[in-house]
Amino acid sequence: MTRSVYVLGAGAHPWGKWPDKPQLQLAHEAMNLALEDASLAWPEIQGLVAASSRFEGGMGWGLHANEVVQSVAEQGIPCINVGGACAAGAVAFQTAYALIASGQHDVVAVLGAERMPKGFIPRPPGSPDDISDSDYLRWVAMGATNPAYWAIEANRRKFDFGTSDETLARAAVMMRKNASGNRLARFRAATSIEEVLASPMVADPLHLLEICPVSDGAAAVILGTQEYTRKTGRKQVEVAGCAIATGDFGDPARRIPTVSTNVLPNVSHTSEVVNAVNRACEMAGIGPEDVDVLEMADNTVWHLLSWPELFGFYEPGQGDWMLDNGKLEIGGQLSVNPSGGFLSFGEATTAQAVLQICELTWQLRGEAEGHQVPNATIGMSAVLGLGANGGSVILKT
């Protein structure tokens, strides 16, 4: 009943600041690259799922699949627009996957494109200025910025495991090193532990170079049936598992923008992402030990140290040793973010999770020029979006 689904093509516009390119143009360029990669054109596309946010485009709805097809191929296909903040790309992928696996369509595209506002991300219009809105409360009552939430996690990690400032900085150095070989990354200059620790302190213990900034970018993936992937004549990249999830009650994560947490014993930290990873692994019939390459949302260096532990790749606290001993570098025991991660790209919210899947596709095909993980056969993505949205995709070749 359920059909196997394959990545037919992947394409991405380089990340950066592109004031002269409208969001729609970024979307077109990413789609064109993905179509070319799949040896397909718009007439073959049977559905489009867009990862949407509120920042730009789509008559105020954010990137809008309808707007995209109206600008390039009005052909009556279903257009679906999904939210999920920074995890929207994973929700879009899951949606497109289901359209093909169910037998409803044979070729469906997933698209994310974003131009981020300058500086702090503004509150959404229409939010109430009262106690019922956490996002209002966290600003007016204490001025809690997003980095402050991550910094509170990082400081606790230092207390629990003795993580040093040098180890935190080393994670940023590794991301830059990986990005140096990736032409799509925005920040590609090598850095050093000294330079990271000399960058301005934003929220103790996190420095500027240890926190991901915002960027503009676009990425597209085209999914299809086995029949279609055979036609491309390329190495087949199959979707082994994919899942989206929400959080569990009692999760100890300091969830932006809340100002309190109800912590229960034995509930996973960042449970929305852990739940997605666990379900994707179950679907793929694999465990973390089988994964060669992990593309994960590194909003800060703390995420790079903690997330693989939360997913069960190794014991809590072991991330420091893994990083300090080069085990997480390209070709190490577990290659984490060979792309350079969010720290080297900057976050273009809705496009980010789609980019992760592009990167995994190139890694599994052996096409990740300049930052290739040797002999990668299984890749996993993991992403978190505001509002407790988690997503994970496992690809295999």
Add this chain to the structure above:
Amino acid sequence: MMAQQHASTPIVEGLFEIVAGTPKLIGSQCHGCNTIYFPQALSCRNPKCRDKSVEQTFLPHCGTLYSYTVQRYQPPPLFRMDHWSPYALGLVDLGDGLQVMGMLTGIKLDEIAIGMALKLVVEPLYSDAEIGEKLTYKFAPAERAGAA
């Protein structure tokens, strides 16, 4: 510059109250599972709880510091504070799994330590000629009473 004609009021209505001279955070407690939520909640969120109805309650006003950070950059304009300078934000364990974030006060930034005993206080955040003095809740060092 103080606005004499205005009283001091909480930064957001319904956040806290001063009861017999002691500041108290206002939350909601579930009738079914006793979970306490902050700020006041529409419903209990425990998936195993079938009652879900909540009533207003006060939170414990003493706790211990679970973690913290120092905010080195001024937050965007929705946040307002007279005489801005870097300040600490703490995550305070109030018992029974309830952790509340808030500004820390009455302690030097380099003397903050995870595990320290804290108590709830209320302090002015800013004064405005139009709307008067706005108060927010903070946590300040407390004498550790009895058990650690």
